[in-house]
Amino acid sequence: MIAERGAAATSHPLATLIAIDILRAGGNAVDAAIAAAAALAVIEPAMTGIGGDCFVLIAPKGGDNVIAYNGAGRAPAAASAEWFLDRGIGQISPDSVHSVTVPGAVEAWCRLANDHGKLGIDRLLQPAIALAAKGFPVASRVAADWRRNVDRLRADPAARAILLPKGKAPRAGDRIAFPALAKAMKAIARDGADAFYRGWIADDIVRRLRAEGSLHTREDFARHRGDYAAPISTGYHGTRVFECPPPGQGLTALLLLNILAECPLAADPLSADRFHTQIEASKLAYAERDRHIADPEHVRVPVKRLLARAHAKRLAAAIDPARAMSNLPEHLLLPHPDTTYLTVVDKDRTAVSFINSIYYSFGSARVAPKSGVVLQNRGANFVIDPGHPNCIGPGKRPMHTIIPAMVTKGGKALVSFAVMGGHYQPVGQAQVLGNMLDYGMDPQAALDFPRLFFENDGVTAEAGIPDALRRDLTARGHRIVPAEADDPHGGGQVIAIDWKRGVLIAGSEPRKDGLALGY
Numbered sequence: 001m002i003a004e005r006g007a008a009a010t011s012h013p014l015a016t017l018i019a020i021d022i023l024r025a026g027g028n029a030v031d032a033a034i035a036a037a038a039a040l041a042v043i044e045p046a047m048t049g050i051g052g053d054c055f056v057l058i059a060p061k062g063g064d065n066v067i068a069y070n071g072a073g074r075a076p077a078a079a080s081a082e083w084f085l086d087r088g089i090g091q092i093s094p095d096s097v098h099s100v101t102v103p104g105a106v107e108a109w110c111r112l113a114n115d116h117g118k119l120g121i122d123r124l125l126q127p128a129i130a131l132a133a134k135g136f137p138v139a140s141r142v143a144a145d146w147r148r149n150v151d152r153l154r155a156d157p158a159a160r161a162i163l164l165p166k167g168k169a170p171r172a173g174d175r176i177a178f179p180a181l182a183k184a185m186k187a188i189a190r191d192g193a194d195a196f197y198r199g200w201i202a203d204d205i206v207r208r209l210r211a212e213g214s215l216h217t218r219e220d221f222a223r224h225r226g227d228y229a230a231p232i233s234t235g236y237h238g239t240r241v242f243e244c245p246p247p248g249q250g251l252t253a254l255l256l257l258n259i260l261a262e263c264p265l266a267a268d269p270l271s272a273d274r275f276h277t278q279i280e281a282s283k284l285a286y287a288e289r290d291r292h293i294a295d296p297e298h299v300r301v302p303v304k305r306l307l308a309r310a311h312a313k314r315l316a317a318a319i320d321p322a323r324a325m326s327n328l329p330e331h332l333l334l335p336h337p338d339t340t341y342l343t344v345v346d347k348d349r350t351a352v353s354f355i356n357s358i359y360y361s362f363g364s365a366r367v368a369p370k371s372g373v374v375l376q377n378r379g380a381n382f383v384i385d386p387g388h389p390n391c392i393g394p395g396k397r398p399m400h401t402i403i404p405a406m407v408t409k410g411g412k413a414l415v416s417f418a419v420m421g422g423h424y425q426p427v428g429q430a431q432v433l434g435n436m437l438d439y440g441m442d443p444q445a446a447l448d449f450p451r452l453f454f455e456n457d458g459v460t461a462e463a464g465i466p467d468a469l470r471r472d473l474t475a476r477g478h479r480i481v482p483a484e485a486d487d488p489h490g491g492g493q494v495i496a497i498d499w500k501r502g503v504l505i506a507g508s509e510p511r512k513d514g515l516a517l518g519y
Helices: 013-024 029-043 081-086 105-116 121-134 140-148 150-154 157-163 179-191 193-197 200-210 218-222 250-261 272-292 309-316 422-437 443-448 467-475
Strands: 007-010 053-059 067-071 227-229 232-236 239-243 340-345 351-357 366-368 373-375 405-409 412-420 452-455 458-461 480-482 491-498 503-508 515-518
Touching: 007 013, 007 029, 007 491, 007 503, 013 029, 013 121, 013 340, 013 515, 029 053, 029 105, 029 121, 029 179, 029 340, 029 351, 053 105, 053 405, 053 412, 067 105, 105 121, 105 193, 121 179, 140 150, 150 157, 157 366, 179 193, 179 200, 193 200, 193 218, 200 218, 200 366, 200 373, 232 250, 239 250, 250 272, 250 309, 250 422, 272 309, 272 422, 272 452, 272 467, 340 412, 340 491, 351 405, 351 412, 405 422, 412 422, 422 443, 422 452, 422 491, 443 491, 443 503, 467 480
Parallel strands: 458 480
Antiparallel strands: 007 340, 007 515, 053 067, 053 351, 067 227, 232 239, 239 405, 340 351, 366 373, 405 412, 412 491, 452 458, 491 503, 503 515
C-alpha cells in the first residue's frame, strides 16, 4: 500500500479503518493508534484487551527524538518470592490466578491521549464502544484463536458466559457483542483512567481475583502509573534501531541485530546460510535475555555492556557456520504466546509504533463479570528464584515480550514496525528488518517471507520453507518441526517513510486478518 497523507496498518480491517477515519477527522497518529488499539481490544479478544499492557514508541514529526512509553502493569504489593516458596509454588503457570498483573493499557492510552493527542480519550474510545455494544462479525483468524481456547474459557464461569455464547466459540462471520465491556469503556471515556483504576471496574476485577486467592488489592490498582523512559538503540547497516528499554525484550532484538551484523551476510535471503546464522544468533541472544532482563526499577540491567560491540563479537565468534550449537541453557520462559501490534503515520510524519497484549490467547482465561474485562497473565513471565533478576517481587514488573520498534536514518524516522508472536518477536524483527535493509524487499514482501524459529530444542518451520533448505539445516544439526497450518510465526505491521518521494509504503501481516490502508 502506498499513500501520501497518512497510513495505518493493524491486524484487523475494522481497526485499520478506524485509524484512517481518525486521521481524516483531524486526529494525529497518536489519536489514531489509541482508537485502533481500543477497537482491537474488542474485536480481537484473544490477543488484546483493556485487561492487558501496552508499550509505545513515538517519533514526533518523523524525527529521531524517539519517545518511549512503558505501560506495563505490576505484581501486587504482597507478592514476594517468600510467599510463593512458603506455599510450595515454584513456578507461576499461565493459568494460575497469580499470573494476573495489574493492567497497564488503559492508563497508557489516557496518558498518551492527554500528552500527545488532539481529540481526547472520550472521542477515541467511541468506535470501540460501538463495536462492543452493537456487536461485530468475527474475522477468520480471530475465530481460529477463539476455537483453540474453548477448554480454557469454559473453566471460568464469567469467561464461559461472556466469551462462549451457547457454549461454543463463534465461527468466522458470526456476530458477537460485549455489553459489559461497552459499559466499562463508556466509564473510561467519561472519567479517564480513574474509572478503571479507582472505580467500580477495579472493584470488579479485585473481587474476582481475590475470590480465587489472589494477592491483589484496590490499592495495587489505585497506585498504578506507567512511565516515559529513554529508548535504547543500536546501529544496524547504516540505520539506528530503537526499542523500549527493559523490562521489555527489545534489548534482545538489538543484541540479535548486533550479533548478525558481525556475521557474513548471505547472498540469498532464503538460504540455509542465512537461516542457520539467524537461528544460532537467536540462541545466544535469548540466553542473555533470560539471564539479565528484568524490571530496572528493582535490579540493574547491564544494557550498555550487553549492547557493546565487543560483546556481540564474542557471541558471534561462537557460531559455527557448519554446525548447530547444543548444550545451551534451557529457556526460563514458556514459548510463543501471541499479541497484537499496529502502526500509524500521519500527514506531519509523526510515526507511532504501538503494541497491546494480554499475553497468552485470552490471557489468564479469566473475566471480571461486571466489566467484561479479560485479565492478562503476564505474571507467568516471572520466575520464583530470589537469586534471579526477574524473580517476582512486590510491585515489580515482569520481563515483557511485547516490543514496538522504530528505525531512523539521517535524523529522520525511516520505518515504524514490529512483529508479534511472544518470544518470536526479536527474531521476527531481525528477519523483517533484514529483508528490507539487506535484501531490498518492500514492507509487504518483507512480511510475506517464510519464517522459522528455534524453540523447544527444535526449529519450527512454516510451510513456505523449501524442502532443500530444510534438508540443509537438518544436515547442520537442526531438528526441523513443521509449524501448524493455523498457528504460523507471529504477525507484523510495517510503515516505511520515503522522504525523497513524499510517500508512505505500508504492509500488513498475511498471517493475521490485517490490512494496511492510506489516503
